[in-house]
Amino acid sequence: MCSLPYSLDFKSIQPTFYLFSDKYNCKRRSSGGSSDSGPHTILYQEYSDVAINREIQRQQGKELGTEEEGLRDEGSDGTPSPSNLSPSSSFRSSRGSAFALWQDIPDVRTSGQLDNFSNEERKLQEAKFELVTSEASYIRSLTIAVDHFMLSQELTDCLGAQDRQWLFSKLPEVKDVSERFLQDLEHRLEEDILRFDVCDIVLNHCPALRRVYLPYVTNQAYQEQTYQRLLHDNPRFPSILARLEEDPICQRLPLTSFLILPFQRITRLKMLVENILKRTTPGSRDEDTATKAFNELKKIIKECNCSVQSMKRMEELIHLNKKIHFEGKIFPLISQSRWLVKHGELLEVDTQTMSISGSKLKIPTKPVYLHLFNDMTFSHTWKFMVFVHAKIGELKVKDISQKLQGISGFIFHLQLCEGQQLKHQILLKSHTESGKQRWITAMFPSDPREDIEQASENDDIAQVQCIKSYQAQEHDELTLEKADILHAKTITSDGWVEGIRLSDGERGWFPKTYVEEITSRSARLRNLRENIRIKCVTQKLEGED
Structure with missing residues (x-):
């Protein structure tokens, strides 16, 4: 001593x-x-x-x-x-x-x-x-x-x-x-x-x-x-x-x-x-x-x-319950097991009334507001009058941006079902690629742990690191602290990244300007190796306990 x-x-x-x-x-x-x-x-x-x-x-x-x-x-x-x-x-x-x-x-x-x-x-x-x-x-x-x-x-x-x-x-x-x-x-x-x-x-x-x-x-x-x-x-x-x-x-x-x-x-x-x-x-x-x-x-x-x-x-x-109204029914919105996943305005594409004016195709659109909860989704007008809703497990979505010629923007097809029956379908348009991708990801989230836990020490996955703290502004975004390392799963053309934080497996979107790509392959492998080791010893200890 x-x-x-x-x-x-x-x-x-x-x-x-x-x-x-x-x-x-x-x-x-x-x-x-x-x-x-x-x-x-x-x-x-x-x-x-x-x-x-x-x-x-x-x-x-x-x-x-x-x-x-x-x-x-x-x-x-x-x-x-x-x-x-x-x-x-x-x-x-x-x-x-x-x-x-x-x-x-x-x-x-x-x-x-x-x-x-x-x-x-x-x-x-x-x-x-x-x-x-x-x-x-x-x-x-x-x-x-x-x-x-x-x-x-x-x-x-x-x-x-x-x-x-x-x-x-x-x-x-x-x-x-x-x-x-x-x-x-x-x-x-x-x-x-x-x-x-x-x-x-x-x-x-x-x-x-x-x-x-x-x-x-x-x-x-x-x-x-x-x-x-x-x-x-x-x-x-x-x-x-x-x-x-x-x-x-x-x-x-x-x-x-x-x-x-x-x-x-x-x-x-x-x-x-x-x-x-x-x-x-x-x-x-x-x-x-x-x-x-x-x-x-x-x-x-x-x-x-x-x-x-x-x-x-x-x-x-509580705040939403005061604003959202259902047509002809009472819906118990407030629940301890329910939370808001994503909400925002999109444009509904009306293909039934599209017309040709001169040499241009005119496809009318109207604003529609979506609230996506962990168990339900609501679609309503700007006055928050709900006209259709469905359980989260009965949604079907398809990205069809590349299949509709003459329609600018980013389009996806949403189907709301009840059991095996189609309840409502709608073409939705976002002005940005990230807007479309974020809605699709929110409706059909994958387990982020699978992407990280299936990686071995020799897998070279794309990594970015937070260089400036970011506070999430929307529900599907991820709050970042400086030095956080993330697996960059998706990067959109308008500057947004969908990432999975290596340390805890949390997944979300954030602006590309807040992170920097880790270009060193040896650094990426070391970061992954350290993360895998900590996960292994943690799981081993939890198993013993």
Whole structure:
């Protein structure tokens, strides 16, 4: 065991930047109420941007020193080569201050043991160390959110109790749970700086993380609505908020970037554990522990997403129920098991009344609005008067764009049946290729897991990577986070991609401008290989449980 000759704030690596303990970086000044924020204070928002950009480079095969070329131990000046380090740890911030590395800690450098570590073992320890340092950076940003914004007396005075609750939710509880989590991580480092593990600590803290993250993330919709309403309806709020955001402690970051931190952190924490899992020895006890931690974090994220989704779905059904009317009957639209899959306006092609004017074929069209649910589809006029509906399993659709000469646009034929009997048929026209493809895919979705799970390590499937976060605007779209890797299943001529995310098998559409093709074949194969390994160990553990 190697004892640390310095306190847990890691002040001995101060030339790089303060890492641990908010008490050294985020004390509130008694005069101004803001925190000391020196030039080396790294907030989580900056760490996250830089770390994810580095991960994007690694996954595209653009990092310094590829696996195929081998890794160097040291540069000519005796300093560690960047290619040695964990891809998400070896970087400098945009402000020029270096993020600390595990192998830069004095006790590690002077232990005489570093040369006994293989390159993969170094990468593993760097990945573990990044989880700890990023948690410290996260708490630093949370402290600003709570102490500087939430506890601001001026801001409190201009907000009602309910607005304040909706705006900040359980942020103090999130901070308290995270601080206890970091304390255990720091204690583990103190015990053995050379051979420490973190995944068992992550696993032990998952119940507490779930307890605070689930209600906070679920409240996010109300949080956003409250923030926008306060900006427009509370005359004091914008000016007070602007003054708080101008404080140097915020480093020119808005309140919204602090409020969204918990959702970003739980997602990032899963990615950090995933990076550790990729580097653990196959079949080892460490792999089992990392897999369990990874699975638990996935469950928390899935539960958070489902909670948000369920709330939005029910609100949407209640809203639609007030607008949609059925001819001559009452239809129970609101149901816990029903949700909206896709909706929008198309053009109905009327081939019965088409005519020839001069040398041109005139085919009249009229607007029709479709609502597609997971179990039903409704077709109605713009007044939302339903004239036909059918169960989702009794739909038939055929792409016939190439078969109708003289009709411009993208056409598909939709049949609505009742049992074996044809109930209604309609020719529908979309103005774009993606519009047509998205409706056909929504009506007849395939299982996305089949495309990914049937791929072997040697299959070279088309991959794209998210380079800019995207928030889904419609039900059939996929929300993307930077560094997400997706199998590009369909790319339309008007710039939309239907993709399947490798990490969770979620499928949806997104604009092509938000992703970048992974052109390196070796990078694509490595990404697929890592994904298959994680799926295998996860399924094995689930089978044992």
